[in-house]
Amino acid sequence: MSIAIPTTEPAVITAGDTIQWQISNADYPADSGWTLKYALVSSLGVIAITSAAAGSDHLVTISATTSGTYKAGDYRFQKYVEKGSTLEVERITLDSGTISIVAALSALTVATDTRSQNRRILDAINLAIEGRASRTDLEYELSTGGSTRKIKSLTVDQLLLARDRYTLAVWREQNPGKLAPQIRLKIGGCRG
Numbered sequence: 001m002s003i004a005i006p007t008t009e010p011a012v013i014t015a016g017d018t019i020q021w022q023i024s025n026a027d028y029p030a031d032s033g034w035t036l037k038y039a040l041v042s043s044l045g046v047i048a049i050t051s052a053a054a055g056s057d058h059l060v061t062i063s064a065t066t067s068g069t070y071k072a073g074d075y076r077f078q079k080y081v082e083k084g085s086t087l088e089v090e091r092i093t094l095d096s097g098t099i100s101i102v103a104a105l106s107a108l109t110v111a112t113d114t115r116s117q118n119r120r121i122l123d124a125i126n127l128a129i130e131g132r133a134s135r136t137d138l139e140y141e142l143s144t145g146g147s148t149r150k151i152k153s154l155t156v157d158q159l160l161l162a163r164d165r166y167t168l169a170v171w172r173e174q175n176p177g178k179l180a181p182q183i184r185l186k187i188g189g190c191r192g
Contacts, residue, residue, distance in 0.1 A: 009038070009060070009079065009099065011176035016068040016104035022059045028081040028092070029056035035082050036060070040075040040099060047075065072103040074116075074173075100173065116173055122166035124151055129159050142166075 006021040013019055028034040030053035038060075040047035047070060051058035079095040103114070113120065124140045127133035128151050138152035142162055154162065168180055 005059075009077075011098075012100045012102060013062075013067060013070065014102050014104050015070045015072060016064055016107055018064045019062040019067055020060060022054060022057050023051070024057045025081070025094070026056075028083075028094075030054065030058050031056045033083045034058075036079070037082060038077050038079050040077045042073050042075040044071040044073045044075075067101075068104075068107070070101045072101050074098055074100050098176070100176070116170070118166055118169040118173060121151075122163065122170050125159055125163045125166060128152075128154075129156065129163065 007023065009021055009023075010019065023036055025034075025036070028036070030036070030051070035053075036051040036058035038047075038049040040049070049060060049062065051060045053059070075098065077097055077099050078093055079097075080091055080093045083090045100116075103112070105114070115123070121140050121142055124133060124137035125142075127137050133151070138150065140151050141148050142151065151159070151162075171180060
């Protein structure tokens with residue numbers, strides 16, 4: 001039984017897995033000399049990915065050995081095509097977004113907190129609001145209005161606003177590429 005190769009880049013990559021996807025682009029076909037590439041960047045490192053021609057399509061294959069070197073975290077990516085020699089290269093950016101790399105649980109040998117940074121902060125905020133936060137929870141830092149502050153220095157109103165922000169950030173991590181749900185309130189007037 002053969003597995004169908006995905007036709008879009010993944011939103012999540014598990015380090016240590018073999019990853020493949022195939023992109024068709026009639027404007028920049030591989031059989032006309034175009035090469036599809038990805039540049040992934042985060043504070044954890046830089047990853048370069050280059051496709052191979054599969055007829056007119058671009059086939060991306062990342063070996064388990066290569067992906068096993070990736071550090072877990074969220075990476076911004078740019079997807080682009082190139083054509084030409086090293087002396088004169090034509091380059092066109094096609095798209096950008098975020099790809100998350102997660103650790104392979106089978107490779108872990110010690111107990112590890114696998115929650116994302118946003119999830120850890122959200123959990124600490126909720127514990128602070130409930131009055132059950134530990135000293136470690138209260139030491140988490142988050143950005144508020146251009147500055148960085150520890151959870152322990154925030155008022156309840158600031159904690160509630162931060163909770164809303166981090167709830168949305170966690171929702172986006174769990175639902176990549178989807179629009180966040182909206183809440184509509186209908187307020188009726190009072191008759192007296």
